[in-house]
Amino acid sequence: MPIETTPVLSGPRTAGPAPEADIVAVPFGPGRTPPAVPGTELPVPVDALLAQYEAKGEPGEVVEATALREGGLRRVLLYGVGDGSPGALRRAGAAVARRARRRESLSVVVPTKEDFGEDFGEGFGGSFEGDAEGATASLVEGALLASYSFSIGDGRPGKPVREIVFLGGDERELRRGEAVARATALARDLVNTPASVKTPAWLADQAKEVAAGAGLDVRVWAEPELGEFGGIRAVGQGSVNPPRLVQLSYTPENPRAHVVLAGKGITFDSGGLSLKPTEGMKTMKTDMAGGAAVIAAMSALADFEVPVRVTGLVACAENSISGSAQRPGDVIRQYGGRTVEVLNTDAEGRLVLADALAYADAVLDPDVVIDVATLTGAAKIALGPTIAALYSTDEALAAGLAGAGEASGERLWRMPLVDDYRAMLDSEVADLANVDRAMSGSAGSILAALFLREFAGGRPWAHLDIAGPARAGSDEGEITRGGTGFGVRLLLRYLAA
Numbered sequence: 001m002p003i004e005t006t007p008v009l010s011g012p013r014t015a016g017p018a019p020e021a022d023i024v025a026v027p028f029g030p031g032r033t034p035p036a037v038p039g040t041e042l043p044v045p046v047d048a049l050l051a052q053y054e055a056k057g058e059p060g061e062v063v064e065a066t067a068l069r070e071g072g073l074r075r076v077l078l079y080g081v082g083d084g085s086p087g088a089l090r091r092a093g094a095a096v097a098r099r100a101r102r103r104e105s106l107s108v109v110v111p112t113k114e115d116f117g118e119d120f121g122e123g124f125g126g127s128f129e130g131d132a133e134g135a136t137a138s139l140v141e142g143a144l145l146a147s148y149s150f151s152i153g154d155g156r157p158g159k160p161v162r163e164i165v166f167l168g169g170d171e172r173e174l175r176r177g178e179a180v181a182r183a184t185a186l187a188r189d190l191v192n193t194p195a196s197v198k199t200p201a202w203l204a205d206q207a208k209e210v211a212a213g214a215g216l217d218v219r220v221w222a223e224p225e226l227g228e229f230g231g232i233r234a235v236g237q238g239s240v241n242p243p244r245l246v247q248l249s250y251t252p253e254n255p256r257a258h259v260v261l262a263g264k265g266i267t268f269d270s271g272g273l274s275l276k277p278t279e280g281m282k283t284m285k286t287d288m289a290g291g292a293a294v295i296a297a298m299s300a301l302a303d304f305e306v307p308v309r310v311t312g313l314v315a316c317a318e319n320s321i322s323g324s325a326q327r328p329g330d331v332i333r334q335y336g337g338r339t340v341e342v343l344n345t346d347a348e349g350r351l352v353l354a355d356a357l358a359y360a361d362a363v364l365d366p367d368v369v370i371d372v373a374t375l376t377g378a379a380k381i382a383l384g385p386t387i388a389a390l391y392s393t394d395e396a397l398a399a400g401l402a403g404a405g406e407a408s409g410e411r412l413w414r415m416p417l418v419d420d421y422r423a424m425l426d427s428e429v430a431d432l433a434n435v436d437r438a439m440s441g442s443a444g445s446i447l448a449a450l451f452l453r454e455f456a457g458g459r460p461w462a463h464l465d466i467a468g469p470a471r472a473g474s475d476e477g478e479i480t481r482g483g484t485g486f487g488v489r490l491l492l493r494y495l496a497a
Helices: 048-050 088-101 133-146 171-192 202-212 230-236 289-299 349-364 376-382 394-408 419-425 444-453 488-496
Strands: 004-009 023-028 062-069 072-078 105-109 163-167 216-219 244-250 258-269 310-321 330-333 337-341 369-371 386-391 410-413 461-465
Touching: 004 133, 004 171, 048 072, 062 088, 062 105, 072 088, 072 419, 088 105, 088 133, 105 202, 133 163, 133 171, 171 202, 171 488, 202 216, 202 244, 202 258, 202 289, 202 310, 230 330, 230 349, 244 289, 244 349, 258 289, 258 349, 289 310, 289 488, 330 410, 337 349, 337 386, 349 369, 349 444, 369 394, 376 386, 376 444, 386 394, 386 444, 394 410, 394 461, 394 488, 419 444, 444 461
Parallel strands: 004 163, 023 072, 023 105, 105 163, 258 310, 258 369, 369 461, 386 410
Antiparallel strands: 062 072, 216 244, 244 310, 330 337, 386 461
16 A cells, blocks of 8 residues: 655754654764754753663664653654665664654654764765755655555554654655655555456556556557467466556657666466465465566656656566466467477566567667566575575676665675576477476576576666565565565666666
8 A cells, every 4th residue: 555654844953843743753873972953852861871772873773762842741762873874774764663653743853964974974875965865865765665564454553653754854855765665665565466456457457557647658468469479478378367568658858768677577476387386376476576666666757857768568467277378398489489498387477578578679679678577586595585686788787787776775686697508498399498408496597587688689688586575574674574666766776877
């Protein structure tokens, strides 16, 4: 569900919080005491209080105290900001927002260099662009994302704080942080929606709604228009819910380049006839997280005045089982004519993405192609639950995406495209196989990337395998349990650069 918390910028913090504010968050850092803010004076020395709790000022650390206010008391949250980097401030914003659940309003004092010294905010690339601009954006982003929740019915553990008032800071950066958070929340909503609702047609309809609200052009292919898209048709042919291909288009004035984003939109993945075990299926409503990231990033391009033309492609299908499902050993014809022997129907994401990539190369003529997918469990095994695998044929593209990932907190790790492994995808009956023909189970993430490279047409191309960080089992920092919206923030930062 959309973020319910509203961020508001107050006047200069020297005026202090409003008299009626009953909970105020004040920053402190390692070796630095909180700044003096009117209306937050404590009945005990603040240094003694921090020493009592052995507080170090680390990001996410919160010490609670009580102060007098007109007509009563107010809670003061002393929140750690670490080195002032964007990541530290996102975590700090998340921590105070969670402490204010079920409250009507929270006032947050925005830290500045004047509080903590010139080196504050220099870590992680620096967060300040003149006074407190970067701090505002990072705090807002962390606070709003931590306030996100998804529930069908009334099962939420506690309503998020209704309003967060930021004392000091920058209006433009507040709106920027809000736009990033709301786009990420949109992706989370799409990912968290149950597959009983989230059919390929439903996901295509959501893309249409996003296009209408964001001023994007949209086209949706359905049967029989999908005739040339043999991978999408093959994956979806076993389901009663027919597949779709969605194209979203953003064109600014005088674009300096054309970027295509291709997202995997498997609305549920049973594995097909190569059936997954029950445990492996429980999270498979989230197998369209790459497609969700593309739709959500497209929704915010105008907000960030992205200077490049962007086309988003989302290949939507449900990988199900029935008498009409594709079989191991079938040979399919992808868009553009290349044939593929399907040795494992649970390696379906690469089949739908191959169609999207081949179409982009043949019809859209992009300068850069980036695909995003929850593609392989091998990537999660290699990199864990918080880092996505990055493969690329272009050094500048890889560096740009990796830098955007570091700055946004959505980290990528460059993986090798091992050309020697390409022969493992050779087929005796088709142009290539969709998995290692020896079924060895090794190098699964690399082989999936090599398969996709075959359809990128030799253009600058990157593949993001987000199988690990696309979903989370618990709340941590600005991440909430369930779909994380991974990829939205790094794509927006990369495209806006």
